[in-house]
Amino acid sequence: MGNSTVEITFYGRGGQGAVTAAQIIAQAAIRRGLFASAFPEYGAERRGAPVRAYVRLSREPVLAREPIERPDISVVFDTRLLNVFNIPAITRRYIVINASSKDEVKQVLSSFNGTVVYVNAYEISTKHLGKPIVNTTMLGALLKVLDLVDLDTVKELVLETFGKKLGKSNVEALEEAYKMAEVIV
Amino acid sequence: MKQLTWKDLPLGGYVLEPGNARKNLTGTWRTERPVIDQDACIRCRICWMYCPEPAILELKKPYTTKSGKKYDLTYEIDYDHCKGCGICAHECPVKAIKMVPEVGGG
Amino acid sequence: MAVAKALSVREELVKERLGLTSNYAAAYAVKAVDVDVIAAYPITPQTTIIEKLAEFVANGEVDAEYIPVESEHSALSAVVGASAAGARVFTATAAQGLEFMHEVLHIASGLRLPIVMAVPGRALSAPISIHGDYQDIMNARDSGWIMLIASSAQEVYDSIIMAYRIAEDSRVLLPVMVSYDGFLMSHTTEPVEIYHEEYVRKFTPRNLSRYRLDPRSPITIGVIASPEWYYEIKYQAIHALKESKSVIKEIHGEFNKFFGTNYDIIEKYMVDDADYVLITYGGASSGNAKEAAKRARERGLRAGVVRIRLFRPFPTEELVNAIKDAKVIAVIDRALTPGNTYEGPVFSDVITALYSSGVEKPVVSVVHGISQRTMLADDFYNLYKMLDEYAKTGEYPRRTVFMGLRT
Ligand code: SF4
Ligand code: SF4
Numbered sequence: 276m277g278n279s280t281v282e283i284t285f286y287g288r289g290g291q292g293a294v295t296a297a298q299i300i301a302q303a304a305i306r307r308g309l310f311a312s313a314f315p316e317y318g319a320e321r322r323g324a325p326v327r328a329y330v331r332l333s334r335e336p337v338l339a340r341e342p343i344e345r346p347d348i349s350v351v352f353d354t355r356l357l358n359v360f361n362i363p364a365i366t367r368r369y370i371v372i373n374a375s376s377k378d379e380v381k382q383v384l385s386s387f388n389g390t391v392v393y394v395n396a397y398e399i400s401t402k403h404l405g406k407p408i409v410n411t412t413m414l415g416a417l418l419k420v421l422d423l424v425d426l427d428t429v430k431e432l433v434l435e436t437f438g439k440k441l442g443k444s445n446v447e448a449l450e451e452a453y454k455m456a457e458v459i460v
Numbered sequence: 461m462k463q464l465t466w467k468d469l470p471l472g473g474y475v476l477e478p479g480n481a482r483k484n485l486t487g488t489w490r491t492e493r494p495v496i497d498q499d500a501c502i503r504c505r506i507c508w509m510y511c512p513e514p515a516i517l518e519l520k521k522p523y524t525t526k527s528g529k530k531y532d533l534t535y536e537i538d539y540d541h542c543k544g545c546g547i548c549a550h551e552c553p554v555k556a557i558k559m560v561p562e563v564g565g566g
Numbered sequence: 567m568a569v570a571k572a573l574s575v576r577e578e579l580v581k582e583r584l585g586l587t588s589n590y591a592a593a594y595a596v597k598a599v600d601v602d603v604i605a606a607y608p609i610t611p612q613t614t615i616i617e618k619l620a621e622f623v624a625n626g627e628v629d630a631e632y633i634p635v636e637s638e639h640s641a642l643s644a645v646v647g648a649s650a651a652g653a654r655v656f657t658a659t660a661a662q663g664l665e666f667m668h669e670v671l672h673i674a675s676g677l678r679l680p681i682v683m684a685v686p687g688r689a690l691s692a693p694i695s696i697h698g699d700y701q702d703i704m705n706a707r708d709s710g711w712i713m714l715i716a717s718s719a720q721e722v723y724d725s726i727i728m729a730y731r732i733a734e735d736s737r738v739l740l741p742v743m744v745s746y747d748g749f750l751m752s753h754t755t756e757p758v759e760i761y762h763e764e765y766v767r768k769f770t771p772r773n774l775s776r777y778r779l780d781p782r783s784p785i786t787i788g789v790i791a792s793p794e795w796y797y798e799i800k801y802q803a804i805h806a807l808k809e810s811k812s813v814i815k816e817i818h819g820e821f822n823k824f825f826g827t828n829y830d831i832i833e834k835y836m837v838d839d840a841d842y843v844l845i846t847y848g849g850a851s852s853g854n855a856k857e858a859a860k861r862a863r864e865r866g867l868r869a870g871v872v873r874i875r876l877f878r879p880f881p882t883e884e885l886v887n888a889i890k891d892a893k894v895i896a897v898i899d900r901a902l903t904p905g906n907t908y909e910g911p912v913f914s915d916v917i918t919a920l921y922s923s924g925v926e927k928p929v930v931s932v933v934h935g936i937s938q939r940t941m942l943a944d945d946f947y948n949l950y951k952m953l954d955e956y957a958k959t960g961e962y963p964r965r966t967v968f969m970g971l972r973t
Contacts, residue, residue, distance in 0.1 A: 298755045301585050302585030302755060305585040305755075305757045306583075308583075310756075311756065311757065312754055313755040314749070314753060314755070317696070317753070337756075338853050338854075338856045338860070338943075339943045340751075340849055341850075341854055341943055342940055342942075463794075465798065466797075466802050469798055470777070471777070472677045472739075473791050474785055474787050474789075475785060475789055476785050478784040
């Protein structure tokens with residue numbers, strides 16, 4: 276994507292790390308000299324409750340401080356969130372989705388006209404982290420279609436955010452997702 | 461006397477002169493004065509502790525009571541600052557302090 | 567080229583460009599100015615400020631006494647004591663915490679103590695809300711503090727640095743509150759250029775030219791004042807707050823020169839030729855209003871925004887000057903003054919400012935973003951269109967407009 280401003284919404288559940296993922300992307304962009312803002316839509320902060328986190332990336336300072344109503348990219352941590360937020364209808368270009376199979380993706384996103392990036396994030400994150408915390412995995416898949424930030428800067432920030440030990444396994448998850456994610460047109 | 465204006469006062473109402481409460485002669489407030497019966501007083505120091513001003517003086521003044529008991533200390537009232545509240549008389553365990561009306565006396 | 571020079575100066579001063587929330591930006595500023603005592607109690611959405619500071623202290627990056635107190639009342643009381651003894655202090659709170667501090671707010675200003683406090687604003691209970699608005703901050707406005715309202719994380723960082731210079735200035739000696747949007751700023755990650763600490767410290771040398779508690783030369787702070795003294799002592803603080811405006815402007819000027827920034831006590835966005843002006847404070851209202859002004863200009867409306875950055879003392883002359891040529895004005899409040907003629911608190915301030923200058927204007931009171939009710943740039947764009955209607959018809963609402971309220 277070469278646009279000057281890109282709006283991304285992360286959809287997750289409390290405890291899956293959607294807010295952290297949004298912050299990492301914003302920080303990576305800021306480190307590369309871009310303007311960015313990342314902010315969470317807080318509801319009651321309960322584990323399992325639906326959570327949205329918004330990211331704006333831009334080459335110019337961002338004036339608006341409003342929720343993103345029509346994201347260019349939606350990053351969806353859990354297919355059951357698609358209907359909760361009406362994601363296929365509001366997303367402009369890409370849906371990056373965690374699903375168990377390509378068939379499932381086709382089924383749940385039949386109404387979506389844009390491009391889909393599919394990754395089995397539960398499998399990859401469980402393999403590297405021992406539990407299905409998918410945020411860093413989803414970042415790997417997102418990087419397939421987001422060129423305003425680069426893999427190395429994101430890896431750097433994942434290491435800084437999670438510390439040495441946890442950081443390393445998160446970077447592994449991220450790298451594998453970056454390799455495995457499939458762009459379905 | 462010209463009263464101080466807001467410009468003359470120390471900032472925030474700070475009191476810059478240590479111990480100047482002594483200049484406030486609260487003794488003028490009194491309607492009754494405490495009088496200590498030195499023969500009845502057992503030098504327990506309770507009045508000295510309770511006085512809010514504080515206006516009970518603990519003096520190194522030897523005293524021998526009528527019954528011959530000797531004390532090194534004497535408790536007296538600082539009448540410049542005693543405001544006559546009567547707490548000392550109320551607290552004294554042997555009722556050695558009497559409150560005497562100021563009117564006519566003084 | 568003055569601009570080019572300022573830019574090159576700034577390059578030298580900036581240590582790194584980080585992605586920080588406004589709360590972290592506050593903590594980084596406190597770290598840079600080198601405080602002696604921090605006392606605070608956690609409360610959403612403030613907690614991450616003092617968590618970060620606790621981390622700095624634990625790592626040895628900040629050499630301060632960190633007092634984890636049992637309540638906000640104690641937090642401010644502790645820094646009142648420390649400040650009276652000459653320490654440079656910091657605390658932070660929000661919402662119910664600021665309410666719980668309320669009586670000590672008046673003590674801090676009455677005792678003329680240069681305390682700096684950060685407050686990301688939040689709605690007040692009941693009903694219970696953790697979300698952002700400015701009710702807590704508005705309730706503090708009559709407590710005699712200098713109040714700055716920032717609109718970006720960078721501005722939070724810069725304002726806290728300025729706040730120490732302002733508070734400790736011997737012509738001021740008043741506490742300073744640096745506030746900003748709870749969540750919409752306190753938890754939003756955005757770019758912040760942080761400075762090399764040596765430069766920040768050069769800008770904020772400890773100013774101890776005030777009476778302090780010191781056993782070697784005892785004084786009394788916090789005495790009772792009988793009615794024949796209270797009024798005069800209170801008036802000193804009232805007068806100092808009013809007069810502080812010129813000092814605040816002077817320090818803004820110095821800061822701009824030193825750090826290559828462009829702060830003023832109000833911010834004007836496309837107002838010079840504007841027919842329709844929105845008066846705002848804080849990050850979300852101002853950012854969305856500016857975006858709306860841009861959109862309105864694209865569609866032929868002469869729209870502008872005046873953002874109030876210095877809230878107390880109120881920038882009366884500057885504000886009136888900025889809006890005197892506008893046709894219709896609206897004041898966006900994110901707080902309420904229930905039962906008043908109009909429910910927008912800053913609306914009343916604007917009307918008073920206009921009245922004091924003999925300027926008569928149609929001004930609309932608008933309330934929005936209560937408990938972080940979603941505010942869109944388009945809401946403000948629609949407001950500009952409404953102001954255009956009012957200008958044409960000459961009719962405008964004589965009651966507060968509650969935007970975003972389901973009716
Ligand atoms: S009467 Fe009150 S002020 Fe006077 S000595 Fe007794 S306790 Fe003190
Ligand atoms: S309380 Fe009574 S007995 Fe005790 S020292 Fe005072 S006067 Fe004497």
